[in-house]
C-alpha cells in the first residue's frame with residue numbers, strides 16, 4: 477500500500493495554511509511529522525482524511541485518486557488517532573474500541589464475536605483491559621489517549637495517522653506506545669504517520685521525518701538529515717546540541733539536548 481500526497485494545498489475556506497506539500501508513505505514506514513504550534517500538522521491530517529476540503533493537489537492510495545471514495549471505503553484502509561478528546565456520550569471503553577470495527581461491518585450490521593474479540597485484543601495489547609468496563613468520559617486524559625490508539629488498532633488499518641498520540645501519556649506509556657507502534661510497523665507492515673513535538677521521539681523511532689518550518693517550508697528525509705541543530709534553532713528559537721551516543725545494548729543513537737547560552 478502506498479499513500480501519495482502530491483503537491484497539495486490545505487487550509488480553511490479559501491485561506492491556505494500549507495501549500496506545495498508532497499510526500500509518500502508506504503507499508504513498513506514510520507514517518508514522523510515535526511513542526512511548531514500552528515504550522516499546519518493537524519490541518520494536513522484533516523485534509524488527508526477529507527474532513528477538510530483539499531484546496532489543490534492530489535491524494536492517492538495505490539495510485540487511485542481518493543477524491544470520490546466514500547468515508548467508509550477510506551476508513552477500512554486508513555485509521556486515525558486524533559488528539560485526545562472528551563466525547564459527549566458516556567460510552568463504555570470496550571464499546572469505544574469496538575467502534576474501530578465500524579468500517580468493516582455491513583451497512584446496518586452490528587459487531588460480531590470476532591469484532592469484539594479484536595477489540596479485546598487491542599485493549600490487551602496496550603495493557604488497558606482493566607479499563608474495559610470504565611466509562612470513557614470518566615477516565616484520565618492519558619487513559620483516553622490509549623483507548624483511542626486501541627480503537628485505531630481494532631480498525632486494522634494499512635496506514636495509521638496519529639496526531640500527537642503520546643501528548644497525554646506519562647514517561648513509561650510514551651515509550652511503551654512508541655515501541656509498540658515501531659513493532660507494528662516492522663512486523664505487520666503497517667505504515668504510520670505521526671506528529672510529535674519531541675525531536676528525540678522522531679530520532680529514536682522514525683524511518684523518515686517531515687519537518688515543517690514557520691515559513692511553511694518543509695523538508696523530508698532520514699531523521700538525522702532533517703532534524704539538525706540549525707533546523708531546531710531556526711524553527712523553535714532554542715539552542716540544541718545533537719549528540720551521538722552508544723546505548724548499553726550497543727545500538728547507536730542520536731539525542732537532541734536543548735541548552736541555553738547562559739547555563
Ligand SMILES: Nc1ncnc2c1ncn2[C@@H]1O[C@H](COP(=O)(O)OP(=O)(O)OP(=O)(O)O)[C@@H](O)[C@H]1O
Pocket residue numbers: 488493511512513514515516517518519520
Ligand atoms: N477551524 C479553523 N478555522 C480556521 N483556521 C484554523 C482552524 N483550525 C486551525 N486553524 C489555523 O490553521 C493554522 C494551523 O493549525 P493546525 O491546528 O493545523 O496547527 P498544528 O501544526 O497542528 O498546531 P499544534 O502543534 O499546535 O497542534 C493555525 O494558524 C490555526 O489558527
